[in-house]
Amino acid sequence: LIDSNALEKDKKQLFEGYYKELDDDLETKNFKLLFNFYIKYDLREKILDELVKHFCSDEEIYANLYLNPNELKDMYEANMLIGSHSKTHPNFLKISKEQEEIELFDSFKELENFSQKIKIFSYPYGDFSPYSKELLSKNNCDFAFTSIVNSKDINKKDLKENYYTLPRYDCNIFPFGKASKG
Incomplete structure (x- = not known):
């Protein structure tokens, strides 16, 4: 193969x-x-x-392996924030600016049913391109999360100055967050 x-x-x-x-x-x-x-x-x-x-x-x-629309609806109704993670989970460093723009737009469009006051995004593979911040702003995104910076709790300074590069914890550190073979 x-x-x-x-x-x-x-x-x-x-x-x-x-x-x-x-x-x-x-x-x-x-x-x-x-x-x-x-x-x-x-x-x-x-x-x-x-x-x-x-x-x-x-x-x-x-x-x-994926959440279905009913599971997303249940989470939303339980007051959880629902954010985008792209449409097809590409590595933003490997695609064109145009492809990234489509990924962001389409993924936010999919989440319109969950009209929240806060629009959030988490970068696929934790990394972002030189265009990501500009494209997130164009899509009226409030905050974006990355795992390329050290995992830590977010403070007020981060929210004001680094709103498109907020640290996130890798899912593997949480109970039941680790990848498995099903």
């Missing part, structure tokens, strides 16, 4: 330290590292399609 031509060889040093820190089992950690950083970005969708075809179905993925 994957040969050496599908790999980005320059990524190993950059991300090896980060993935050593994750508290995942070895198979999950290796898959994340391989898929998120070593495989050439333009081949990921094709590889995912092949994996799904061989090991599960789209229906199983959507039923077990």
Whole structure:
């Protein structure tokens, strides 16, 4: 399924330290590292399609790994803030400004049913492009969260000065937040 031509060889040093820190089992950690950083970005969708075809179905993925509209509605009615995380979860550093703009616009459009006073966003893979802040402002976003800064509680200074780069905690540190094989 994957040969050496599908790999980005320059990524190993950059991300090896980060993935050593994750508290995942070895198979999950290796898959994340391989898929998120070593495989050439333009081949990921094709590889995912092949994996799904061989090991599960789209229906199983959507039923077990993603929130459905009813679950989102329940969360909203329980006074939880619902924020965007993009439409298709791309790495913003790997797509064009135009693609990023579409990702943001479409994802906020999907959440219009949850008309909240505060519009929030969390960057896919925790990282943002040179255009992200401009595009978030254009979409009237109030706050955005990243995991590339140190995880810490947010203070008033952050809210005033760093509203598009607020620190967020990685989901892996929370009970039941760690990636699993289902």
